[in-house]
Amino acid sequence: MENQAAHNDASQLASEFKEYAYSVSHDLSAPVRAMVEFSKILASEHGDIINPERKEYLTLIVDNGQKLQRMMEGLLQYSRLNTMAKPFTDVDVGLILQDCKMIMQPEILSSRAEITIGDMPIVYADPDQLKQLFIILLTNAIVYQPEGQTPKIEISAEEKDAAWEFSIADNGIGIAPKFHKKIFGIFQRLHTDEEYTGVGMGLKLAHKILQRHAGDIWCESMSNNGTVFHFRLPISPKMIQL
């Protein structure tokens, strides 16, 4: 009986997440949209009155408005992890990765990224969240590259200790060991917007997805030496439905 009360609290928490998502999407997105749209109009149709050296003011307005939109999108994704979570089923990781490549066609084409995929197993997971996870990791591998370099990405899987351990290795700019924890924070970034665009939410989402799957994610990397992201999916995860 007491467990029932705990479950009730749990579903109340889930509904709080839903409410938060509702607020972020409904109440905040309208003013953000207005902000972005009107600043674009201001910049394009009235920008000429502003002398060139102050032009950056307009750019700042538009850029920050868009940054806010991306932050909100990230937040929404985060709360959806709780509110739109699907039950686990058997998932063919190979097929998921094919899907990801299709979805990411534009980025892959424009960066000319080469992606090699090893033998992939069948895992017990939430298919949509697994897809989201791979997209996050692949996007990072493509974006954080030295100027002009072709991204080379290798995805492999290995059975280890009652779990599947996946590795996504890239030849990008790498991450110094002292930042290996920071990158999983909310809106935490290692670069300014001028260097690489991003909101700093991707790895936080990835971590949350792995948490839900009773798994783990970590990175192996040094500066300028490429990065390998590893994540573990237990073969039969026992999750407490929250």
Added chain:
Amino acid sequence: MGRIFARFLSRSATKSALKDSIECLELGWKGVGFGIWDWNILTNEMTFSDRFKTLLGYAPGELPQHYEQWVKRLHPDDKQQTLSALQTHLKHRKQYNIEYRMLTKSGQWRWFHTTGQAAWDKKGNATRMVGSLADITERKHNERERELIMEKLLESNTELERFAYVASHDMQEPIRMVTNFSEIICKDYNSLLDEEGKECLRLIADSGKRMHSIIDDLLDYSRIGNEDNHMISCDGENVLEGALENLCGLITSHNAQISYDPFPPIYGNPVQIMRLIQNLVANGIKYQPSGNRPHIHIGFMNQPEQWCISIRDNGIGINEKFIEQIFQPFRRLHAWEQYEGTGLGLSICKKIVENHGGRIWATSAPGEGSLFYFTLCKPQPKQLEAA
């Protein structure tokens, strides 16, 4: 239980009477499902009732009647604690009431609860002890499951709050940028902009202001209970006046009339309580029919265990069916264009009140204004001294 065992011990002094007595004792408790054990401390013989043996998966004749049979079945993690509790009872006569795991015949570990009572000779040495055994494995598993759920819940709860805090905090930055720079453009170039340009700027500024409100409230909501939570005894009137001072802009612009009963000392976090009163009074001022002059009265009732504070307004009122929902986060009953509000004000109030161990509720009807109540603990005498 101990007394019953003690009486039993004094009556069944002889060995032959022993076995019969145990069965009698057990018969009396058959319905309850306990097993009984009887330990002759001098010879280390231990008699186990049939029920006891059944609990461990043994048939009546199977388990040898010896103290060692019990000890060797104890779980290694529980053994030391159990034996030490036993010794404490024998030497210092402290109550023996303990839970531990035992190995059953089939090799399973199950959880048991034991109580027992010893008898001592004239020299103060323990000679005999009798006790009960009950299987509590079911209960232990439920407890563990509940613990895990609560742990996860606490983690998620803290996570949501921390998340809302960091996210909200970080979102302030781009909003600040947009607001500041549109203000700069407005200042520097207002004369050069045409109507549409000026309108753009105004809309940008408005959006910024609105977002800032929402995020500010989100921050407040996630802060309560996490930051600065110290409680002290404070002057109620000071807190009330502080709240009204913070609202003076709103009070003036709406020409609101505020009255209040004398306030006693209160115990709590002054900043939070001020915020609580502020939110409730602000609602009373804002949610008014057009052209109506807001009248707000803050009342105070001395109840046996607590103070009960009420805030009455003559505003638009709330439909009975929403009267509980309004305290939920992000629950709004009106569009932003009608009445500006973030949907967090009342849930912040609720969080503050609950943080102080109180209750908050409202009574209202459409067109008849609203009455909000909340309770606060009275300061204890020594808390008053500390003030």
Added chain:
Amino acid sequence: MTADTLTNKKRPAHLLVVEDNHGDIVLMKRAFAEAHLSTQITAATTGEEALAILRKAEENADHPMPDIILLDLNLPQMSGHQVLEIVKSDNKLKHIPIVVFSSSRADSDVMQSYDLHANGYIVKPLGLDHFNDVIRKLEQFWFMLAVMPDTHTARKAS
């Protein structure tokens, strides 16, 4: 060359701003442009960049050492606190006043900053007028009131 207020030294003030938000750098430059004393602002967008600038100033007399540093805490790689710690333990740099300029109001951030010998902590104000007001007050204290060491002497002393 003696210790004196920056205003009296009859030369531009040198300000190092460590801030990753480009918008805030623009706002600061704008606000300081109104200052009585001409201010030369060097901006570093990461802690690493700031330290590199300071090292260059140490070694090369052509690069002026900043008179004061405005430091944000939330930086992309090395945190503001780490920058603070490094500068305040370097004998050639620790004399430079560092004022933390952060949007965080958290107790732990404030305490840690002062523990690491920050010379002040200011919370970034939200509105434009407030912002300008804060810069005015910084100017009043650090440029007009506080007496600063003679950097020439400071360099020789170490």
